[in-house]
Structure formats: C-alpha cells, structure tokens
Amino acid sequence: MAAPLGLHLEFGGGAELLFDGVKNHHVTLPDQSNPWDMKQLLAWIRGNMLKERPELFMQGDTVRPGILVLINDADWELMGELDYQLQDKDNVVFISTLHGG
Amino acid sequence: MPVQCSNCEQKRAVLKRPKTGHSLCKDCFFWAFEEEIHQTITSAGLFNRGETVAIGASGGKDSTVLAHVMKLLNERYDYGLKLLLLSVDEGITGYRDDSLETVKRNQQQYELPLKIVSYEELYGWTMDAIVKQVGLKNNCTFCGVFRRQALDRGAMMLNVDKICTGHNADDVAETVLMNVLRGDIARLRRCTAISTSSEGDGAIPRCKPLKYAYEKEIVLYAYFKKLDYFSTECIYSPNAYRGHARAFLKDLESVRPSAIIDVIHSGETLSVKEGVKMPVQGTCSRCGYISSQALCKSCVLLEGLNRGLPKLGIGKHHRLHGKILAQEPLTEQEERKLKAVDF
Numbered sequence: 001m002a003a004p005l006g007l008h009l010e011f012g013g014g015a016e017l018l019f020d021g022v023k024n025h026h027v028t029l030p031d032q033s034n035p036w037d038m039k040q041l042l043a044w045i046r047g048n049m050l051k052e053r054p055e056l057f058m059q060g061d062t063v064r065p066g067i068l069v070l071i072n073d074a075d076w077e078l079m080g081e082l083d084y085q086l087q088d089k090d091n092v093v094f095i096s097t098l099h100g101g
Numbered sequence: 102m103p104v105q106c107s108n109c110e111q112k113r114a115v116l117k118r119p120k121t122g123h124s125l126c127k128d129c130f131f132w133a134f135e136e137e138i139h140q141t142i143t144s145a146g147l148f149n150r151g152e153t154v155a156i157g158a159s160g161g162k163d164s165t166v167l168a169h170v171m172k173l174l175n176e177r178y179d180y181g182l183k184l185l186l187l188s189v190d191e192g193i194t195g196y197r198d199d200s201l202e203t204v205k206r207n208q209q210q211y212e213l214p215l216k217i218v219s220y221e222e223l224y225g226w227t228m229d230a231i232v233k234q235v236g237l238k239n240n241c242t243f244c245g246v247f248r249r250q251a252l253d254r255g256a257m258m259l260n261v262d263k264i265c266t267g268h269n270a271d272d273v274a275e276t277v278l279m280n281v282l283r284g285d286i287a288r289l290r291r292c293t294a295i296s297t298s299s300e301g302d303g304a305i306p307r308c309k310p311l312k313y314a315y316e317k318e319i320v321l322y323a324y325f326k327k328l329d330y331f332s333t334e335c336i337y338s339p340n341a342y343r344g345h346a347r348a349f350l351k352d353l354e355s356v357r358p359s360a361i362i363d364v365i366h367s368g369e370t371l372s373v374k375e376g377v378k379m380p381v382q383g384t385c386s387r388c389g390y391i392s393s394q395a396l397c398k399s400c401v402l403l404e405g406l407n408r409g410l411p412k413l414g415i416g417k418h419h420r421l422h423g424k425i426l427a428q429e430p431l432t433e434q435e436e437r438k439l440k441a442v443d444f
Contacts, residue, residue, distance in 0.1 A: 012324075012332070013332045014332045065348075065351035065352050065355035066347070066354075068321065070115075070321075070324075073325075074104075074113065074114065074116070075115060075116035078114055078116070093324075095320055095324060097271075097351075098344075098347065098348070
C-alpha cells in the first residue's frame with residue numbers, strides 16, 4: 001500500500017490569482033490503491049484548491065491550453081502529460097500565459 | 102523515462118519546442134532561442150550600427166525577455182547599438198505602479214537607462230479617471246491609442262532612431278485573427294510587418310524582434326533564466342475582445358503547434374487588389390504627430406474626454422471632425438449620441 005504523497009505546487013504567470021494569490025503550496029495527497037497521476041492531481045486540485053471559476057484553469061480533464069505545466073522543471077509534454085505518475089516530493093509548476101493587460 | 106536533449110544528447114531535456122517538436126536541455130534551448138532572434142534581427146535588417154534603440158518596457162514577460170536578449174545579443178554580436186528602456190505609465194492603481202517597480206528593477210539589473218512617460222503628463226488624464234468617465238466598456242480603446250502615441254512621444258523626447266516592442270508570435274497571430282474577424286484590410290497588412298517604414302516626417306520606426314518567438318518559449322526562457330517580471334491582469338481589461346482570439350488560438354495550438362506560425366504566414370501573404378483605397382500616413386493638424394486622418398485618434402478621444410462626450414472617437418463620427426477642429430459646439434442631438442450610457 002502506497003503512502004500519502006507530498007507535493008510542492010507552484011502557480012505563476014497570473015495563475016496564482018485563482019489560488020488565493022499564493023504562489024507556493026505544499027499539499028499532501030491521500031493514500032490510494034492506484035498510483036497518483038497528473039490527471040488525478042488536476043481533478044484533486046479542482047475539487048480542493050480552486051475556489052472560483054475553475055474554467056479559467058481547467059478545460060475538460062486537462063489544463064486549459066495556454067497554461068504551461070512543468071514537472072520537476074521539465075515540460076510535462078516530455079514527461080507523459082496526464083499519464084505521468086507522481087512521486088513523493090515532486091515539484092509541479094503551472095504558469096499561465098492567458099493573463100494580459 | 103527522462104528524455105535526452107535531441108541536440109547535444111547529453112543532458113536531460115526540459116522542454117519540447119512547439120515550433121519544431123525538438124526536445125532540448127536548458128543550455129541548448131537558451132542558445133536556440135537567442136540564435137533564432139538573432140537570425141530574425143539580421144535577416145530583416147532591423148538595426149544599423151550606431152543606432153539608439155528604445156525598448157518598450159512594461160515589466161511583463163515579453164518586454165523583460167526582449168530587454169535581456171537585446172542586451173545579450175548586442176554584446177555577443179557587437180551590433181553597436183545604444184539601448185535604453187522606455188515605459189508608459191497609464192495611471193492604473195494597483196496594476197501599473199507595481200509593474201513599473203519591476204521595470205525599475207530591470208533598469209538596475211540590465212544597466213540600461215529608463216524613461217517613463219505618463220498619460221497624466223501627456224494627456225492630463227489617468228486611465229483611472231478615463232474609466233470613471235467611459236465605464237468598463239471600450240476603455241481599452243483609449244488605453245491602446247494613448248499608449249501607442251505615448252511611446253512615440255517618449256521616443257522623440259529621447260531622440261532615438263528605433264523603437265522595439267516585445268510582440269511575440271502569439272500576439273501577432275491573435276492580431277491577424279482579430280483583423281480578419283473585423284474585416285480590417287489596412288490593419289491586416291500592417292499587423293504582420295516586422296518593422297514599420299520610416300517614410301513620412303516625425304514617425305520613429307518600430308520593430309518586433311520577438312515576432313517569431315512562441316509565447317511558451319518566452320515564458321520558459323524567463324522561468325529558467327529566473328528573470329524578474331510582473332504578471333497581473335489589467336484590472337480594466339477582463340472583457341477585452343483580444344481574450345477571445347487568444348483563447349481560440351491556444352486551442353488551435355494545442356491541436357497543432359505550428360498553427361501560430363501558419364496564421365502569421367497567412368497574414369503576411371494576404372494580398373489586396375489593385376485600386377483598393379488604403380489609408381495614407383500624414384500628420385495630425387492639431388498635435389502634429391502621425392495620423393492617417395486630419396485629426397489623429399488621440400486628439401479625437403481626448404476632445405471627447407475633455408468635452409464630457411467620451412463616445413466621440415468610438416464608432417463612426419468622422420463628420421464631426423470638422424466641428425471639433427473649428428472648436429464649434431455640437432448640437433444637442435449630436436451630443437446625446439456621444440454621452441456615456443449607464444448600464
């Protein structure tokens with residue numbers, strides 16, 4: 001049985017405004033039988049961290065196009081995107097390019 | 102699981118380039134990004150040795166990356182340019198004051214002179230005051246028109262040869278889409294040009310060195326280089342029309358990343374039939390700055406604000422320009438159409 005996962009989440013490029021204006025978050029994902037992947041993390045974020053207007057961050061099961069995702073400082077497109085299996089102490093960064101003024 | 106850099110095949114790749122699909126490590130990405138901008142600058146002949154160039158600096162990621170890369174390439178390839186930063190203060194509480202703090206830090210970090218011009222100083226109106234009169238709708242029109250002229254006027258004060266702005270590939274593609282949707286042929290031709298010509302008196306040429314750089318790469322370049330930039334949404338712009346073109350373009354990009362360059366290419370190759378009437382560049386008869394009409398857009402909008410008729414300049418009111426120029430009063434019916442409407 002897997003132990004709970006500790007992750008560091010970072011929101012930038014304006015995305016932090018959807019998360020109480022806080023850039024850095026440490027979260028602990030509960031223990032579960034299947035390994036956590038990015039798809040499940042996003043569902044968890046939507047259910048637990050997004051206070052308002054989830055459509056600004058999520059589109060369907062994935063992040064809205066225009067939001068860049070880095071896993072341990074590498075483009076998630078290289079890591080398997082939604083299929084990436086999270087490890088304890090992983091660092092996940094979300095940078096929005098959608099805000100402007 | 103980790104992907105190797107497809108260029109050096111030694112280090113771990115950190116991004117997949119949307120333009121080429123290549124996976125690159127940090128150092129190879131930095132080099133490729135910088136070299137492509139250098140290639141853009143040299144192939145388009147954007148600068149000449151000895152020129153003074155103002156970098157339009159807003160504190161955002163694009164102008165921060167532009168300032169960083171321009172300084173780096175100016176040194177690496179000895180362009181022989183004198184670089185300085187030029188900022189516009191729109192007077193938006195809680196937004197521009199914070200972003201200008203970022204520009205001042207950039208000034209220190211890059212050791213480039215900084216000039217700030219403000220709407221209040223040039224026009225007598227801050228954006229906050231404009232929004233009080235105009236309301237939340239259409240205020241971007243005022244800001245965009247004023248900023249463009251403010252940049253020109255600031256550049257003239259500094260006596261520079263060129264202005265460069267941080268418009269990236271995504272920005273240009275968005276503008277192409279918006280102008281297609283509006284059916285604006287004149288703007289469609291201009292919006293894809295990498296530099297404006299210097300024909301006509303008093304116009305300082307502008308160029309866009311980042312025109313072919315994808316926004317994703319600009320963001321990641323800034324992130325990996327740990328560049329200091331500001332990213333908060335303008336408090337008055339949530340309903341800006343551009344947001345729709347942007348969301349659409351991002352959806353296209355997620356399906357096919359080359360869509361952004363393809364849209365730009367389409368905009369560049371659009372041709373206009375012979376004989377179609379196009380605006381001719383001249384100068385405003387009131388302020389003397391660049392204009393394709395007798396009265397420039399800034400003066401029309403400013404007159405509207407000063408007369409308490411903010412809708413002047415929004416929509417089609419060219420017939421009233423003569424009266425404005427002659428400083429004649431408008432009829433009650435004319436005024437009613439131009440007053441702000443409460444929603």
